[in-house]
Amino acid sequence: MSIPGNQRREQILGTLSEAVSPLSGTALAEQAGVSRQVVVQDIALLRSQGWxxxxxxxxxxxxxxxxxxxRLIKCHHSVEQTPEELNLIVDLGGHVEDVLVNHRVYGRLSCELGIASRRDVKAYMEAIRSGKSSPLMLITSGYHFHHVTADSEEVLDEIWQALSDAGFLAEKSDFEREAFGQ
Structure with a gap:
């Protein structure tokens, strides 16, 4: 017996609010006892309500x-070095919230990542390797930014220093400092 739609959507919101990492549509569907497509529709309805x-x-x-x-951190490295960069950040307690590039023609492009563990890094790299798409950083010759969060400014300083020591940090241009306000 399935539960009514509004109760199911409340259940989905409750599950997402307690989650410490992203939840797949399949996992949410199994929990609610519906198909993944129903969850996709529920998510669309919740978004339309402002969630x-x-x-x-x-x-x-x-x-x-x-x-x-x-902190917004500008990095530069090869695709092969991506796992090293991301693992360095999460091993020190950082969360990689997104990746963004500042392209001279296309402007600012970004993608949510939500990477907080080595497991997340592994899943991300598997998705990159198994897909037909390329990492966003390739359209800017390896230059990219990450919003990184941590429990304290001291942890962010430690992450910044480790990225610098590894040779992954890149200097922000005057334009980027002005455009990003940092």
Whole structure:
């Protein structure tokens, strides 16, 4: 016996609000006892009601206003070095919220990542390797930005220093400092 739609959507919201990592449509569907397509429709309805539900490459997340310190970090490296960069950040306690590029023709392009563990890094890299698409950073010759959050400014300083020591940091241009306000 299935539950009514509004109760199911409340259940989905409750599950997303308690989740510490993204949840796939399949996982939400199994929990609610419906098909993944029903969950996709429920998510669309919830979004239309103003709920800030984001889609990531690993599933859905309920966007939360964070009180954690955040820093926009500019990096440059090869695609092969991506796991090293991401693991360095999460091993020190950082969360990689997104990736963005500032392209001279296309402007600012970004994608939510929500990477907070080595498991997340592995899943992200598997998705990149198995897809027909390329990482966003390739359209800007390896230059890209991440919003990184952590429990304290000191942790962000440690992450910044480790990225610098690894040779992954890139200097922001005057234009980028002005455009990003940082």
């Amino acid at each position: 800030p539900i984001q889609s990531t490459n690993r599933g859905y997340v309920l966007e939360r206003k964070t009180t954690r310190p955040s």
